[in-house]
Amino acid sequence: MISGLQPGTLIPTERSLAEEHRTSRTTVRQAISELVAEGKLGRIQGHGTFVAPPKMTHVRQLTSFSDDAKSQGLRPDSRVVALDVIPAGKDAADSLGLRPGDPVTRLERIRLIEGEPLAHEVAFLPGPLPELGGHLARTGSLYAVLAGVYGRQVAEVEDAVETALAGPVEVRLLGVEMGAPLMVVHRMARDGSGSPVEWTRSTFRGDRFRFVSRVKKGS
Template identity: 40%
Template sequence: MIKRALKSFPDGIDPESGKAKHRQLEEILRRFVELHAPPGTAVPSERELSEHFQVARMTVRQAIDALVADEVLERVVGVGTFVARPKMDLQIKLTSYSEEMHRRGMVPDARVLTFEQVPASHLVARELQIDPGQPVVRFRRQLLADGEPMSVDENFIPAWHVPGMLEEEPPTSLYRVLSERYGMVIEWGEDTIEATAATASTARLLNVDLGAPLLKIQRHAYVSRSMVDYSVSYYRADRYKLWVPLQRPGIRTPRTYHPGRHQAT
C-alpha cells in the first residue's frame, strides 16, 4: 500500500539542497506516515526505497534508523519495517486497571481466567508473608483496552481479608471492591519491574509471539502496615513504555510534567 502511494508522492530528494539526503528522506517518510499510513502498515524495503528515490541504501538505512529511534517506525526481525503503534506510558500508580484505562480515554475490559480460593504456595506465602497452605483468593485476568489484549494480571489476597468475595461475581475493579466493600483503601505499595519473555500460555493470551519481550511487574500492596495483595502482571512491551518521574528529596517540582509534552525521541 505504501509502495503504491510512494510512486505518486509529490516530494523527492533535491540534490541541490544543502540538507543531507538522508535528512530529506527522513522528512518525506515522516510526513507520509503522519498523513497516509496507519499504525501497522508495512514500509517498502530499503532496496525499493533506494530505487524509488535514487539514493544509496545507506542513505535509506540512515533515514529509517532515525525514524525507528523516534518510534515512528519499528523493525520486526525477519519480517520487515512497519509504522509503529504508539506506546502508552506505564505510570506506576496505585489505581486499578479500569481506572487507568478510563483516564486514557480507552474502553477497558477483562476476561476472567481464574477466580477461586487456593492454599498459598510456598512462593505466594513468602510474598504475602503468611504461612504456606493458608487460604488465598486467586484472581487471574486477561486485561484488554479497546478490545486488544494488553496484560495478564494475577492477584493473591489472603482470604480472611475478603470474606464472601467468591460468592459474588468477579469484580470489574478489584481495588474499588476492596475499598467499597471491605474498607481497605490501598495506601502504598512496592513494585519490582523486570524484563521477561512470553511463555506459550502468556503469548497466546497477549496475542504475541512465543518469547516476545514483556514487562513483568510484581506488586506488594498495603493498607497501613498490612499487606493485602500480591500481584504479578505481564505487560506487552510493544504497547507500553515505562515512565518513572524522578525528584531529588527536598526539591519542589517547578511545574507539572507529562511525557507527552516533551517528545525527545
C-alpha cells in the same frame, strides 16, 4: 513514513518497500521487525503490518490499571481466566504475611486496552473474597472493589520491574510472537496499617506498554 499515518493503517509490502528504497527485502524485513519490537508497528499473520496505536503509559503512583488507562482516554477491560480460593504456597504466604496452606484468592486475568490484550496478570489476595467475580464484572477495577466492598483500602504500593521474553504462554494469551520483549511488574500493595492487600505478577507486552517513574527531590 509512518509518523504521519493513523493507527491501524497498513504499510506497503516488503517487496514494494525494497523496490522503492533500492535495498534488499532482508534489510526491509529487519527494519520492520525492529519497529514492531519498539511498538511503532504491529503485525498480524495473514493480514499484514500496520501502524501501531500509542503505548499505554503507567506512571509509578498509587493507581490501578483501570485508572491509568482511563486517565489517558483509553478503554480498559479484563477477561477473567481463573478465580479460585487455594492454599497459599510458600511465595504467596511469605509475600502476604500468611502461613503456607492458609486460604488465598487467586485471580488470573487478561488486561485489555481498546479490546486488545495488553497484559497477563495473576493476583494473590489474603483469604476468601465472596462474590469477587460478580463485583469485578460490574466495576472492572480490583482496587475499587477491595475498598468499596471488602473494606481493604490500598494505601501503599511497591513495584519491582524486570524484562523477559515471550514464551508459549504469552504467545497464546497476549497474541505476541515467540521471543517478543515483555515487561514484568511484581506489585506489593498494602493498607494504611502496612498489612498486605495484594501480591501480583503482571506481564505486559513491551510493544504496547511504557513504565514511567517520577521522583521529586526530598521525597
